[in-house]
Amino acid sequence: xxxxxxxxxxxxxxxxxxxxxxxxxxxxxxxxxxxxxxxxxxxxxxxxxxxxxxxxxxxxxxxxxxxxxxxxxxxxxxxxxxxxxxxxxxxxxxxxxxxxxxxxxxxxxxxxxxxxxxxxxxxxxxxxxxxxxxxxxxxxxxxxxxxxxxxxxxx
Ligand SMILES: [Zn+2]
Numbered sequence: 001x002x003x004x005x006x007x008x009x010x011x012x013x014x015x016x017x018x019x020x021x022x023x024x025x026x027x028x029x030x031x032x033x034x035x036x037x038x039x040x041x042x043x044x045x046x047x048x049x050x051x052x053x054x055x056x057x058x059x060x061x062x063x064x065x066x067x068x069x070x071x072x073x074x075x076x077x078x079x080x081x082x083x084x085x086x087x088x089x090x091x092x093x094x095x096x097x098x099x100x101x102x103x104x105x106x107x108x109x110x111x112x113x114x115x116x117x118x119x120x121x122x123x124x125x126x127x128x129x130x131x132x133x134x135x136x137x138x139x140x141x142x143x144x145x146x147x148x149x150x151x152x153x154x155x
Contacts, residue, residue, distance in 0.1 A: 006149040010131075011140040012103065018130075018138065021050065022092065026132060028056045029094040032073065036060035040067075045097045047077035052089040057081040074112040078119055090119050092128040093144075100134035107131060107139075108147060116144040117151060 015023060025048050033046025038061050045061045059077025063070040074095050081090060093116070097106060108116065108131075120127045126143035141147070 006146070008146055008149075009142075012137050013140065015132070015138055021054075022094075022128075022130060025050050025056060025092055025094045026096065026130060026138065028058050029073075029096040029130075029132075030098070032058040032060040032077070033096055033098050036073065037062050039063065040065075043097065043099065045073040045095060047073035047093065047095045049077045049081045049090050050092045051081065051085055052091050053085075055085065055088070057084065072109060072112050074108050075115050078112075078115055082119070089123045089125065090127050092130070094130040094132070096132045098134065100136065103131065103133055103137050103139050106133035110148075113144065113147040114152060117148050120144050 015026065018026070028048035029046040031046065032048060033044045036044035036046060038044045040063050047059045049057045051057070057077055057080050059073045059080055061070065061073045062076060074093070077093065078090070081088070095108060116127065120143060129141040129144050131139040
């Protein structure tokens with residue numbers, strides 16, 4: 001029997017160690033979290049996507065009384081970028097919440113991982129991905145594909 005083993009690696013750093021561009025991206029995600037529509041979970045999440053042109057597109061979670069009709073912040077931002085700037089490469093993205101919690105407990109849901117992976121595949125280049133719960137350390141993934149080690153693909 002053989003084994004398939006994949007490693008998962010993120011950098012953990014303070015905001016002050018980030019580049020100015022990444023700090024701006026994180027700030028945009030925090031601004032988005034402030035206006036999230038999350039009356040049911042009270043879990044406000046903000047996301048921001050930076051395009052290769054430098055433009056930043058924000059998203060926040062948008063909940064709905066009919067639960068499945070809502071959408072996560074990451075997908076709101078990625079889909080908005082695709083709709084408003086079709087064909088533009090996504091260089092980096094960030095997701096944050098205003099809630100203080102352990103950084104390792106804050107990462108995208110499965111549906112968002114699949115959507116971000118498809119954006120990365122369309123890009124042809126990795127999407128740098130930052131995660132920051134509250135005001136603590138930032139986790140940085142060099143790509144989004146490592147979040148889905150066994151990926152759904154159409155044959
Ligand atoms: Zn999600």
